[in-house]
Amino acid sequence: MAARMFLRQRAAPVATGALIAGIALFPKTSLQAEAPDSRKPIYDDFESTPTPPTPTLPSSEPTRTPTKSTSPTPTDRLAVQIGKTRLFLQAHVAAAEEKVNQFMDSALHLEESFTSTIASLAPSPQSGEKLMPGSLYVLVAAMTGSIVSRNRNIFLRATVPVAVGIGAGWVVLPVTMRNVSDLIWKYEQRFPAVADGHVRAREGVERAWRMARIHTQQVVNVVDEKVGAARGGVEDWVKKGK
Template sequence: MAFRPLLRQRAIVPTAVTAFAATTLLWPTTVVHAESPPEHALLRKPIYDNLAPSPSSKSPSKPPEPAPISSPTPTDRLASQIRRARLNLHGYSASVESSFNDLMSAVLTQERSFTSTIASLAPPRESNERIMPGALYVLVAAMSGSILTRNRNILLRATVPVAVGVGAAWVVLPLTTRNVADLVWTYEERAPLIAENHMRVRGAAIEGWKQIKLRGEKVGSWSEETVREGRQAVEGWVSKGT
Protein backbone atom coordinates (compact mmCIF):
# COMPACT_ATOMS: atom_id res chain seq x y z
CA MET A 1 0.00 0.00 0.00
CA ALA A 2 2.96 2.27 0.64
CA PHE A 3 4.06 2.05 -3.06
CA ARG A 4 0.85 3.41 -4.59
CA PRO A 5 1.55 7.15 -3.85
CA LEU A 6 5.00 6.72 -5.40
CA LEU A 7 3.58 5.25 -8.56
CA ARG A 8 1.14 8.05 -8.81
CA GLN A 9 3.91 10.64 -8.53
CA ARG A 10 5.89 8.85 -11.28
CA ALA A 11 2.81 8.92 -13.51
CA ILE A 12 2.15 12.66 -12.96
CA VAL A 13 5.69 13.84 -13.84
CA PRO A 14 5.66 12.74 -17.50
CA THR A 15 2.19 14.18 -17.87
CA ALA A 16 3.30 17.52 -16.51
CA VAL A 17 6.36 17.60 -18.75
CA THR A 18 4.22 16.86 -21.80
CA ALA A 19 1.73 19.57 -20.85
CA PHE A 20 4.53 22.12 -20.36
CA ALA A 21 6.07 21.29 -23.71
CA ALA A 22 2.74 21.58 -25.43
CA THR A 23 2.06 24.92 -23.73
CA THR A 24 5.45 26.23 -24.76
CA LEU A 25 4.90 25.23 -28.36
CA LEU A 26 1.38 26.59 -28.56
CA TRP A 27 1.91 29.85 -26.67
CA PRO A 28 5.51 30.93 -27.03
CA THR A 29 6.64 33.71 -24.72
CA THR A 30 9.48 35.00 -26.92
CA VAL A 31 9.16 36.38 -30.47
CA VAL A 32 11.74 35.23 -32.93
CA HIS A 33 12.48 37.80 -35.67
CA ALA A 34 13.49 36.24 -38.95
CA GLU A 35 15.74 38.17 -41.37
CA SER A 36 14.05 39.40 -44.60
CA PRO A 37 15.47 37.94 -47.82
CA PRO A 38 17.53 40.25 -50.06
CA GLU A 39 15.74 42.25 -52.74
CA HIS A 40 17.31 40.44 -55.62
CA ALA A 41 15.96 37.16 -54.15
CA LEU A 42 12.37 38.48 -54.47
CA LEU A 43 12.64 38.61 -58.28
CA ARG A 44 11.19 35.62 -59.93
CA LYS A 45 13.55 33.63 -61.96
CA PRO A 46 12.21 32.52 -65.33
CA ILE A 47 11.87 28.87 -65.99
CA TYR A 48 14.41 29.00 -68.84
CA ASP A 49 17.44 30.90 -67.64
CA ASN A 50 19.24 30.70 -70.95
CA LEU A 51 16.26 32.09 -72.92
CA ALA A 52 15.34 34.94 -70.57
CA PRO A 53 18.34 36.20 -68.64
CA SER A 54 17.86 38.47 -65.68
CA PRO A 55 18.16 42.26 -66.15
CA SER A 56 21.38 42.34 -64.15
CA SER A 57 23.03 39.85 -66.47
CA LYS A 58 21.91 41.62 -69.72
CA SER A 59 24.87 43.02 -71.64
CA PRO A 60 24.72 46.56 -73.14
CA SER A 61 23.65 46.71 -76.80
CA LYS A 62 26.38 47.45 -79.34
CA PRO A 63 25.76 49.55 -82.49
CA PRO A 64 25.53 47.49 -85.69
CA GLU A 65 28.69 47.45 -87.65
CA PRO A 66 28.40 49.07 -91.12
CA ALA A 67 28.37 46.71 -94.01
CA PRO A 68 31.60 46.72 -95.96
CA ILE A 69 31.41 48.75 -99.20
CA SER A 70 32.06 46.59 -102.17
CA SER A 71 33.47 48.05 -105.37
CA PRO A 72 31.27 47.70 -108.52
CA THR A 73 32.06 44.84 -110.76
CA PRO A 74 32.83 45.31 -114.49
CA THR A 75 29.33 44.08 -115.29
CA ASP A 76 27.79 46.76 -113.05
CA ARG A 77 29.95 49.46 -114.65
CA LEU A 78 28.95 48.30 -118.13
CA ALA A 79 25.27 48.28 -117.16
CA SER A 80 25.61 51.81 -115.77
CA GLN A 81 27.22 53.07 -118.97
CA ILE A 82 24.53 51.42 -121.10
CA ARG A 83 21.81 52.96 -118.94
CA ARG A 84 23.38 56.42 -119.22
CA ALA A 85 23.72 56.12 -123.00
CA ARG A 86 20.13 54.94 -123.31
CA LEU A 87 18.84 57.88 -121.24
CA ASN A 88 20.88 60.35 -123.30
CA LEU A 89 19.61 58.86 -126.54
CA HIS A 90 16.03 58.96 -125.30
CA GLY A 91 16.36 62.61 -124.23
CA TYR A 92 17.91 63.60 -127.57
CA SER A 93 15.22 61.79 -129.56
CA ALA A 94 12.49 63.37 -127.42
CA SER A 95 13.93 66.86 -127.98
CA VAL A 96 14.21 66.25 -131.74
CA GLU A 97 10.63 65.01 -131.86
CA SER A 98 9.41 68.03 -129.90
CA SER A 99 11.28 70.41 -132.21
CA PHE A 100 9.84 68.70 -135.28
CA ASN A 101 6.33 68.88 -133.87
CA ASP A 102 6.76 72.58 -133.09
CA LEU A 103 8.06 73.21 -136.62
CA MET A 104 5.13 71.39 -138.22
CA SER A 105 2.68 73.25 -135.98
CA ALA A 106 4.23 76.57 -137.02
CA VAL A 107 4.11 75.60 -140.72
CA LEU A 108 0.46 74.52 -140.48
CA THR A 109 -0.41 77.73 -138.64
CA GLN A 110 1.28 79.87 -141.30
CA GLU A 111 -0.40 77.89 -144.09
CA ARG A 112 -3.81 78.31 -142.45
CA SER A 113 -3.17 82.04 -141.98
CA PHE A 114 -2.05 82.44 -145.61
CA THR A 115 -5.05 80.62 -147.04
CA SER A 116 -7.48 82.55 -144.84
CA THR A 117 -5.82 85.84 -145.85
CA ILE A 118 -6.04 85.02 -149.56
CA ALA A 119 -9.66 83.98 -149.14
CA SER A 120 -10.46 87.27 -147.37
CA LEU A 121 -9.15 89.26 -150.36
CA ALA A 122 -11.73 87.84 -152.73
CA PRO A 123 -14.89 89.91 -153.31
CA PRO A 124 -18.22 88.61 -151.98
CA ARG A 125 -20.24 86.32 -154.18
CA GLU A 126 -23.23 88.66 -154.40
CA SER A 127 -21.07 91.31 -156.09
CA ASN A 128 -20.62 91.35 -159.85
CA GLU A 129 -16.86 91.71 -159.53
CA ARG A 130 -14.79 88.93 -161.10
CA ILE A 131 -11.09 88.59 -160.39
CA MET A 132 -9.90 86.80 -163.51
CA PRO A 133 -10.89 89.19 -166.28
CA GLY A 134 -10.28 92.20 -164.04
CA ALA A 135 -6.72 91.07 -163.25
CA LEU A 136 -6.04 90.77 -167.00
CA TYR A 137 -7.31 94.32 -167.56
CA VAL A 138 -5.06 95.64 -164.80
CA LEU A 139 -2.05 93.83 -166.30
CA VAL A 140 -2.77 95.27 -169.77
CA ALA A 141 -3.09 98.78 -168.30
CA ALA A 142 0.25 98.45 -166.49
CA MET A 143 1.94 97.19 -169.68
CA SER A 144 0.50 100.07 -171.68
CA GLY A 145 1.89 102.54 -169.15
CA SER A 146 5.29 100.87 -169.45
CA ILE A 147 5.10 101.14 -173.25
CA LEU A 148 4.21 104.83 -173.12
CA THR A 149 7.19 105.65 -170.89
CA ARG A 150 9.82 103.42 -172.45
CA ASN A 151 11.71 106.38 -173.94
CA ARG A 152 11.42 108.55 -170.83
CA ASN A 153 13.63 108.82 -167.76
CA ILE A 154 13.91 106.06 -165.19
CA LEU A 155 11.62 107.78 -162.70
CA LEU A 156 8.69 107.83 -165.10
CA ARG A 157 9.39 104.28 -166.23
CA ALA A 158 9.27 103.13 -162.61
CA THR A 159 6.22 105.09 -161.41
CA VAL A 160 3.85 105.45 -164.36
CA PRO A 161 3.17 101.71 -164.94
CA VAL A 162 2.52 101.23 -161.22
CA ALA A 163 0.23 104.24 -161.06
CA VAL A 164 -1.68 103.18 -164.18
CA GLY A 165 -2.04 99.63 -162.87
CA VAL A 166 -3.25 100.79 -159.45
CA GLY A 167 -5.70 103.18 -161.06
CA ALA A 168 -7.04 100.43 -163.30
CA ALA A 169 -7.39 98.14 -160.30
CA TRP A 170 -9.45 100.74 -158.42
CA VAL A 171 -11.68 101.07 -161.45
CA VAL A 172 -12.02 97.42 -162.50
CA LEU A 173 -11.65 95.63 -159.13
CA PRO A 174 -12.69 98.15 -156.45
CA LEU A 175 -13.62 95.64 -153.71
CA THR A 176 -10.55 93.46 -154.18
CA THR A 177 -8.30 96.51 -154.32
CA ARG A 178 -9.86 97.82 -151.09
CA ASN A 179 -9.20 94.48 -149.34
CA VAL A 180 -5.60 94.44 -150.57
CA ALA A 181 -5.08 98.02 -149.41
CA ASP A 182 -6.44 97.19 -145.95
CA LEU A 183 -4.15 94.16 -145.73
CA VAL A 184 -1.11 96.18 -146.78
CA TRP A 185 -2.01 98.84 -144.24
CA THR A 186 -2.09 96.26 -141.41
CA TYR A 187 1.48 95.27 -142.32
CA GLU A 188 2.56 98.89 -142.69
CA GLU A 189 1.32 99.70 -139.18
CA ARG A 190 4.05 97.46 -137.77
CA ALA A 191 6.64 99.86 -139.22
CA PRO A 192 5.73 103.41 -138.14
CA LEU A 193 8.16 105.01 -140.61
CA ILE A 194 6.62 103.22 -143.61
CA ALA A 195 3.10 103.97 -142.38
CA GLU A 196 3.92 107.66 -141.99
CA ASN A 197 5.40 107.88 -145.49
CA HIS A 198 2.39 106.03 -146.87
CA MET A 199 0.04 108.52 -145.26
CA ARG A 200 2.04 111.40 -146.69
CA VAL A 201 1.98 109.92 -150.20
CA ARG A 202 -1.71 109.13 -149.88
CA GLY A 203 -2.47 112.64 -148.67
CA ALA A 204 -0.47 114.12 -151.53
CA ALA A 205 -2.26 111.87 -154.03
CA ILE A 206 -5.67 112.78 -152.63
CA GLU A 207 -4.80 116.47 -152.65
CA GLY A 208 -3.49 116.21 -156.22
CA TRP A 209 -6.70 114.45 -157.31
CA LYS A 210 -8.76 117.21 -155.70
CA GLN A 211 -6.73 119.85 -157.49
CA ILE A 212 -7.13 117.99 -160.77
CA LYS A 213 -10.88 117.76 -160.27
CA LEU A 214 -11.08 121.42 -159.30
CA ARG A 215 -9.07 122.50 -162.30
CA GLY A 216 -11.08 120.18 -164.50
CA GLU A 217 -14.28 121.75 -163.24
CA LYS A 218 -12.84 125.22 -163.85
CA VAL A 219 -11.74 124.26 -167.35
CA GLY A 220 -15.14 122.71 -168.01
CA SER A 221 -16.99 125.78 -166.79
CA TRP A 222 -14.66 128.02 -168.81
CA SER A 223 -15.17 125.96 -171.93
CA GLU A 224 -18.94 125.97 -171.46
CA GLU A 225 -18.91 129.74 -170.94
CA THR A 226 -16.75 130.19 -174.03
CA VAL A 227 -19.00 127.96 -176.12
CA ARG A 228 -22.09 129.78 -174.89
CA GLU A 229 -20.60 133.17 -175.65
CA GLY A 230 -19.54 132.01 -179.11
CA ARG A 231 -22.93 130.59 -179.79
CA GLN A 232 -24.59 133.82 -178.69
CA ALA A 233 -22.25 135.81 -180.95
CA VAL A 234 -22.99 133.56 -183.89
CA GLU A 235 -26.71 133.79 -183.23
CA GLY A 236 -26.40 137.63 -183.11
CA TRP A 237 -24.54 137.75 -186.39
CA VAL A 238 -27.10 135.50 -187.99
CA SER A 239 -29.96 137.65 -186.67
CA LYS A 240 -28.32 140.84 -187.94
CA GLY A 241 -27.72 139.34 -191.35
CA THR A 242 -31.31 138.33 -191.73
Protein backbone atom coordinates (compact mmCIF):
# COMPACT_ATOMS: atom_id res chain seq x y z
CA MET A 1 0.00 0.00 0.00
CA ALA A 2 2.79 2.37 0.87
CA ALA A 3 4.67 1.39 -2.29
CA ARG A 4 1.62 2.19 -4.47
CA MET A 5 1.25 5.65 -3.03
CA PHE A 6 4.96 6.20 -3.54
CA LEU A 7 4.73 5.23 -7.22
CA ARG A 8 1.81 7.63 -7.76
CA GLN A 9 3.76 10.49 -6.25
CA ARG A 10 6.76 9.72 -8.53
CA ALA A 11 4.61 9.32 -11.67
CA ALA A 12 2.82 12.66 -11.35
CA PRO A 13 5.90 14.86 -12.03
CA VAL A 14 6.93 12.64 -14.93
CA ALA A 15 3.52 12.96 -16.62
CA THR A 16 3.50 16.70 -16.14
CA GLY A 17 6.92 17.04 -17.75
CA ALA A 18 5.91 14.88 -20.71
CA LEU A 19 2.81 17.04 -21.31
CA ILE A 20 4.86 20.25 -21.30
CA ALA A 21 7.39 18.79 -23.72
CA GLY A 22 4.66 17.67 -26.09
CA ILE A 23 3.09 21.14 -26.17
CA ALA A 24 6.48 22.74 -26.88
CA LEU A 25 7.34 20.33 -29.68
CA PHE A 26 3.84 20.38 -31.36
CA PRO A 27 3.97 22.47 -34.61
CA LYS A 28 1.81 25.66 -34.59
CA THR A 29 1.09 25.70 -38.34
CA SER A 30 -1.09 23.07 -39.87
CA LEU A 31 0.18 21.11 -42.79
CA GLN A 32 -1.44 21.94 -46.15
CA ALA A 33 -2.00 19.41 -48.86
CA GLU A 34 -0.04 20.00 -52.01
CA ALA A 35 -2.07 21.55 -54.80
CA PRO A 36 -2.18 19.55 -57.97
CA ASP A 37 0.30 20.64 -60.64
CA SER A 38 -1.57 22.66 -63.25
CA ARG A 39 1.37 22.91 -65.63
CA LYS A 40 0.90 21.49 -69.10
CA PRO A 41 2.94 18.39 -69.79
CA ILE A 42 5.52 18.87 -72.50
CA TYR A 43 4.90 15.48 -74.01
CA ASP A 44 1.25 16.17 -75.01
CA ASP A 45 1.19 16.85 -78.76
CA PHE A 46 -2.42 17.99 -79.05
CA GLU A 47 -5.45 18.52 -76.95
CA SER A 48 -8.52 16.49 -77.41
CA THR A 49 -11.13 18.73 -79.11
CA PRO A 50 -14.70 18.32 -77.90
CA THR A 51 -17.03 16.89 -80.48
CA PRO A 52 -19.90 19.30 -81.43
CA PRO A 53 -23.38 18.09 -80.60
CA THR A 54 -25.34 16.78 -83.52
CA PRO A 55 -28.42 18.93 -84.28
CA THR A 56 -31.68 17.20 -83.80
CA LEU A 57 -34.25 17.59 -86.55
CA PRO A 58 -37.70 18.71 -85.47
CA SER A 59 -40.21 15.99 -85.46
CA SER A 60 -42.71 16.05 -88.28
CA GLU A 61 -45.51 15.07 -85.97
CA PRO A 62 -47.26 18.08 -84.40
CA THR A 63 -47.05 18.38 -80.71
CA ARG A 64 -50.28 17.54 -79.10
CA THR A 65 -51.44 20.09 -76.55
CA PRO A 66 -53.97 19.06 -74.02
CA THR A 67 -57.38 20.43 -75.03
CA LYS A 68 -59.54 22.06 -72.42
CA SER A 69 -63.26 21.60 -72.25
CA THR A 70 -65.11 24.57 -73.90
CA SER A 71 -68.51 23.92 -72.34
CA PRO A 72 -69.44 26.74 -69.88
CA THR A 73 -69.69 25.91 -66.27
CA PRO A 74 -72.86 26.57 -64.24
CA THR A 75 -71.14 29.58 -62.70
CA ASP A 76 -70.43 31.04 -66.15
CA ARG A 77 -74.03 30.49 -67.26
CA LEU A 78 -75.29 32.13 -64.08
CA ALA A 79 -72.99 35.13 -64.64
CA VAL A 80 -74.26 35.50 -68.22
CA GLN A 81 -77.90 35.40 -67.10
CA ILE A 82 -77.22 37.95 -64.36
CA GLY A 83 -75.55 40.24 -66.91
CA LYS A 84 -78.51 39.97 -69.29
CA THR A 85 -80.94 40.68 -66.44
CA ARG A 86 -78.97 43.73 -65.37
CA LEU A 87 -78.88 45.09 -68.92
CA PHE A 88 -82.63 44.47 -69.30
CA LEU A 89 -83.45 46.25 -66.04
CA GLN A 90 -81.08 49.10 -66.84
CA ALA A 91 -82.67 49.65 -70.26
CA HIS A 92 -86.21 49.66 -68.85
CA VAL A 93 -85.28 51.92 -65.95
CA ALA A 94 -83.61 54.36 -68.35
CA ALA A 95 -86.71 54.31 -70.60
CA ALA A 96 -89.01 54.92 -67.63
CA GLU A 97 -86.81 57.76 -66.43
CA GLU A 98 -86.87 59.29 -69.91
CA LYS A 99 -90.68 59.08 -69.99
CA VAL A 100 -90.95 60.74 -66.58
CA ASN A 101 -88.59 63.51 -67.67
CA GLN A 102 -90.59 64.09 -70.84
CA PHE A 103 -93.85 64.20 -68.86
CA MET A 104 -92.42 66.70 -66.39
CA ASP A 105 -91.04 68.84 -69.21
CA SER A 106 -94.41 68.85 -70.97
CA ALA A 107 -96.21 69.71 -67.71
CA LEU A 108 -93.84 72.59 -67.00
CA HIS A 109 -94.15 73.80 -70.59
CA LEU A 110 -97.96 73.64 -70.36
CA GLU A 111 -97.96 75.57 -67.09
CA GLU A 112 -95.64 78.21 -68.51
CA SER A 113 -97.74 78.50 -71.66
CA PHE A 114 -100.96 78.84 -69.63
CA THR A 115 -99.57 81.53 -67.34
CA SER A 116 -98.05 83.47 -70.24
CA THR A 117 -101.33 83.24 -72.17
CA ILE A 118 -103.39 84.54 -69.24
CA ALA A 119 -100.88 87.32 -68.67
CA SER A 120 -101.03 88.31 -72.36
CA LEU A 121 -104.82 88.80 -72.15
CA ALA A 122 -104.51 91.57 -69.57
CA PRO A 123 -104.50 95.12 -70.94
CA SER A 124 -101.31 97.12 -70.87
CA PRO A 125 -100.91 99.80 -68.18
CA GLN A 126 -100.70 102.48 -70.89
CA SER A 127 -104.24 101.72 -72.07
CA GLY A 128 -105.77 102.78 -68.74
CA GLU A 129 -108.20 99.85 -68.88
CA LYS A 130 -109.03 98.13 -65.57
CA LEU A 131 -110.29 94.58 -65.42
CA MET A 132 -112.10 94.62 -62.09
CA PRO A 133 -114.92 97.09 -62.69
CA GLY A 134 -115.11 96.23 -66.40
CA SER A 135 -115.57 92.51 -65.67
CA LEU A 136 -118.39 93.31 -63.25
CA TYR A 137 -120.10 95.45 -65.89
CA VAL A 138 -119.87 92.63 -68.44
CA LEU A 139 -121.29 90.14 -65.92
CA VAL A 140 -124.19 92.45 -65.09
CA ALA A 141 -124.93 92.95 -68.80
CA ALA A 142 -124.99 89.18 -69.40
CA MET A 143 -127.35 88.69 -66.44
CA THR A 144 -129.58 91.45 -67.82
CA GLY A 145 -129.76 89.68 -71.17
CA SER A 146 -130.68 86.46 -69.37
CA ILE A 147 -133.47 88.23 -67.48
CA VAL A 148 -134.82 89.85 -70.63
CA SER A 149 -134.94 86.55 -72.55
CA ARG A 150 -136.21 84.32 -69.74
CA ASN A 151 -139.74 84.04 -71.19
CA ARG A 152 -138.53 83.39 -74.74
CA ASN A 153 -137.60 80.17 -76.47
CA ILE A 154 -134.50 78.17 -75.61
CA PHE A 155 -132.49 79.56 -78.53
CA LEU A 156 -132.93 83.16 -77.38
CA ARG A 157 -132.32 82.24 -73.75
CA ALA A 158 -128.98 80.68 -74.79
CA THR A 159 -127.78 83.32 -77.25
CA VAL A 160 -129.05 86.65 -75.89
CA PRO A 161 -126.99 86.65 -72.64
CA VAL A 162 -123.84 85.67 -74.56
CA ALA A 163 -124.42 88.31 -77.22
CA VAL A 164 -125.15 91.02 -74.65
CA GLY A 165 -122.09 90.05 -72.60
CA ILE A 166 -119.80 90.08 -75.65
CA GLY A 167 -121.21 93.43 -76.75
CA ALA A 168 -120.68 94.89 -73.28
CA GLY A 169 -117.14 93.51 -73.26
CA TRP A 170 -116.30 95.24 -76.54
CA VAL A 171 -117.71 98.49 -75.15
CA VAL A 172 -116.23 98.35 -71.63
CA LEU A 173 -113.04 96.29 -72.18
CA PRO A 174 -112.02 96.81 -75.82
CA VAL A 175 -108.30 96.04 -75.34
CA THR A 176 -108.97 92.82 -73.41
CA MET A 177 -111.57 91.69 -75.94
CA ARG A 178 -109.11 92.37 -78.75
CA ASN A 179 -106.50 90.21 -77.00
CA VAL A 180 -109.06 87.44 -76.48
CA SER A 181 -110.10 87.64 -80.12
CA ASP A 182 -106.48 87.39 -81.30
CA LEU A 183 -105.89 84.39 -79.04
CA ILE A 184 -109.00 82.61 -80.34
CA TRP A 185 -107.94 83.34 -83.90
CA LYS A 186 -104.48 81.91 -83.24
CA TYR A 187 -106.00 78.65 -82.00
CA GLU A 188 -108.48 78.57 -84.87
CA GLN A 189 -105.64 78.74 -87.38
CA ARG A 190 -104.62 75.24 -86.31
CA PHE A 191 -107.88 73.99 -87.85
CA PRO A 192 -108.26 75.46 -91.35
CA ALA A 193 -111.93 74.49 -91.66
CA VAL A 194 -112.86 76.27 -88.43
CA ALA A 195 -110.77 79.31 -89.35
CA ASP A 196 -112.39 79.48 -92.80
CA GLY A 197 -115.86 79.25 -91.27
CA HIS A 198 -114.99 81.96 -88.77
CA VAL A 199 -113.73 84.24 -91.54
CA ARG A 200 -116.88 83.73 -93.59
CA ALA A 201 -119.09 84.31 -90.55
CA ARG A 202 -117.23 87.48 -89.65
CA GLU A 203 -117.43 88.73 -93.21
CA GLY A 204 -121.17 88.00 -93.23
CA VAL A 205 -121.68 89.85 -89.95
CA GLU A 206 -119.62 92.80 -91.16
CA ARG A 207 -121.53 92.87 -94.44
CA ALA A 208 -124.85 92.71 -92.61
CA TRP A 209 -123.76 95.46 -90.24
CA ARG A 210 -122.62 97.61 -93.13
CA MET A 211 -125.89 97.07 -95.01
CA ALA A 212 -127.84 97.78 -91.84
CA ARG A 213 -126.00 101.03 -91.39
CA ILE A 214 -126.60 101.95 -95.02
CA HIS A 215 -130.31 101.16 -94.80
CA THR A 216 -130.55 102.95 -91.49
CA GLN A 217 -128.94 106.00 -93.01
CA GLN A 218 -131.33 105.81 -95.93
CA VAL A 219 -134.30 105.53 -93.59
CA VAL A 220 -133.00 108.45 -91.58
CA ASN A 221 -132.60 110.49 -94.74
CA VAL A 222 -136.12 109.60 -95.91
CA VAL A 223 -137.55 110.43 -92.51
CA ASP A 224 -135.65 113.70 -92.46
CA GLU A 225 -136.98 114.54 -95.90
CA LYS A 226 -140.53 113.68 -94.90
CA VAL A 227 -140.23 115.60 -91.66
CA GLY A 228 -138.71 118.55 -93.51
CA ALA A 229 -141.47 118.48 -96.10
CA ALA A 230 -144.16 118.22 -93.43
CA ARG A 231 -142.63 121.01 -91.46
CA GLY A 232 -142.43 123.16 -94.59
CA GLY A 233 -146.09 122.46 -95.37
CA VAL A 234 -147.10 123.32 -91.83
CA GLU A 235 -145.10 126.52 -91.96
CA ASP A 236 -146.71 127.44 -95.29
CA TRP A 237 -150.15 126.67 -93.91
CA VAL A 238 -149.43 128.80 -90.86
CA LYS A 239 -148.25 131.64 -93.07
CA LYS A 240 -151.35 131.41 -95.25
CA GLY A 241 -153.59 131.34 -92.22
CA LYS A 242 -152.18 134.58 -91.01
